[in-house]
Amino acid sequence: MTTETMLSVAGLSKTFKLVKAVRDVSFSIQRGKTFGLVGESGSGKSTTARLVLRLVEPTAGSIRFRGxxxxxxxxxxxxxxxxxxxxxxxxxxxxxxxxxxxxxxxxEPQLVHGIGSPDEQLRTAERLLAEVSLPRTALDRYPHEFSCGQRQRIAIARALSTNPELIVADEPVSALDVSVQAQVLNLMRDLQDRHGTTMLFISHDLRVVQFMCDEIAVMYLGEIVEQGPRDAIYGGAAHPYTKALMASAPGKGDGKRAKLKGEIPSAHAVPSGCAFRTRCPHAFDRCAVEKPAMRDLGSGQKAACHLLDGPIAA
Known part of the structure; x- marks a missing residue:
């Protein structure tokens, strides 16, 4: 059985004047799957999302969608x-x-893309409201009349109104209360199963990514430093940055791994060699002069770290 690639990104880069926001990012997403980009604020996740949709023009690289x-x-x-x-x-x-x-x-999205008659457009709107668990009476109300979680349900319904094959979700629950986050995430998973939608999911929250995604890429300062299936990443993270993110996540630290310290450097001045070396507890001389190559670790997992030449401390 062959699996169709819905989205394939290769060598994607974006420089804003002197700011290297995204650097040589490559990944692919199979039809019906969810691919997660995770990292701190400033890691380039949201810029990558906008590049994928060409809301921002790439400096270099290719974006293949549906071939x-x-x-x-x-x-x-x-x-x-x-x-x-x-x-x-x-x-x-x-x-x-x-x-x-x-x-x-x-x-409106149906009008813009010439989908259906006015009656069909209204029926689609009514169906989507029901799918996101909002009453038909919501049709004649305005955004300020809803709670934050309800507004995000409306935004999800709007995203589905053109029956898309790909949805890019950029931190879709980070503005919501924790109690509401779980409801919206469960809704998104249910709707994805129902519609067969492929998803690029952006988040800084490792717990959310673990729940939502089939495959995960960890970004740091504009580039992917580790990537692989969810279970491989969470069962055996290889890059020190991934390990530090996990140790710093609420309720995830085991007290043995070094937690993330300091702030992500400015993209105006990316450190030489390994970009993470200025915060890495295991950095040594080679890290400052040579950029680590992405190494295949088996089972679809790969990471870019000089320490993969030898044992990495937990």
């Missing part, structure tokens, strides 16, 4: 492809137009 290279599509062809890829943003209030009713919010 087409998005980086080379004309504006008209790109607009046609955008029907098949949608985004869920971090702030549900900021991403919803306060002057538009829920009805208009859910119908």
């Amino acid at each position: 087409k290279d998005l980086a080379n599509l004309s504006s008209g062809d790109l607009r046609a492809e955008r029907r098949h890829m949608q985004m869920i943003f971090q702030d549900p209030f900021g991403s919803l137009n306060p002057r538009m009713s829920v009805r208009d919010t859910l119908v």
Whole structure:
């Protein structure tokens, strides 16, 4: 049985003037799967998400979606492809137009892409509201009349209104109370199973990524430092940064691993060699002069660290 690749990114880079926001990022997502990008604020996750959708133009690299290279599509062809890829943003209030009713919010993407008649568009809006557990009476209400969690449900319904094949979810629950996060995450998983949607999921929260994702890439200062299946990463993290993230996560530290210290350096001045060396408790001379290559660790897991030449301390 063959598995179809929905999205494939190769050598993706973005420089804003002198800021190297994303550096040589490569990954692929299989149809119907969820791929997670995890890392601290400033690691390049959200920029990568916007590059994938070409909301930001890449400096280098390719983005193949449904077999087409998005980086080379004309504006008209790109607009046609955008029907098949949608985004869920971090702030549900900021991403919803306060002057538009829920009805208009859910119908607008269908209008833009010429999907259905007015009656069909309304029926789709009603169905999607039911799928996100909101009543039909919500159609004539406005964003300010809902709680934060309800607004994010509306944003999820809007993302599904064009029946996309790919959803990019950028920190979709970080603005929500912990009690509401679980509800929204369960809803997203249920809807993904129902619609068969492929997902690129962005988060700084390791617990959320572990719950949502099939495969995970750990980003640090614009590049991927470790990648692999969820169980491989959480069962045997290889990179010191991944280990430190896990040790620093609430309720995850075992007291044996070194927790993450200091702040991520500025992307204006990426450290030489291994970018993580300025915070790594295991750094040695080679780390300052040679950038580590990504090494295959088996079972789909790979990491970029000179310490993989020998044992890594826990």
